[in-house]
Amino acid sequence: MVSKKQKKAALQEKLQLLRSVTNSSAKNKTSIILDASKYIQQLKQKISACVQELAEDSSRPTVSVATLEKGLLINVSSTKSFPGMLVSILENQFGSVDALMVTDVVLQAMKKCTRSTDHKEQS
Known part of the structure; x- marks a missing residue:
C-alpha cells in the first residue's frame, strides 16, 4: 500500500x-x-x-502514392520548392531511406524518361 x-x-x-x-x-x-x-x-x-x-496556404504540396505492379507511382505537385520532400515521403512509406539512394533513383528515372521521349520524337 x-x-x-x-x-x-x-x-x-x-x-x-x-x-x-x-x-x-x-x-x-x-x-x-x-x-x-x-x-x-x-x-x-x-x-x-x-x-x-x-x-x-495554397502552396502546400499535394502527394499521392499508388502501388503499381512493378513499384510505386508517386505524384508530388507544388508551387514552391520543398527540399528533401521526396526523401520524407519515402521515409514515411518505407522507414529509413538514404537520400543518396533517392537521388540515384530519381536520376535514373529522369534518364529513362528522357530516352523514351527521344524515341517517341524520332518515330
Missing part, C-alpha cells in the same frame, strides 16, 4: 514537472495549476493560428 508520504512526494514531483514544462515560477499548487491552464490556452491559440495558416 502506498503511504501518504509517498503520495505527497509523487504529487510534488508532478507539480515540479508541471512548473518546468510551463515555465512557471509559482510556489503553491493553485498558482502552478493556474499557470498551467494559461499555458494550455496559449498552446491552443498557437495551434489554431497554425491550422488557419495551413488552411490558407
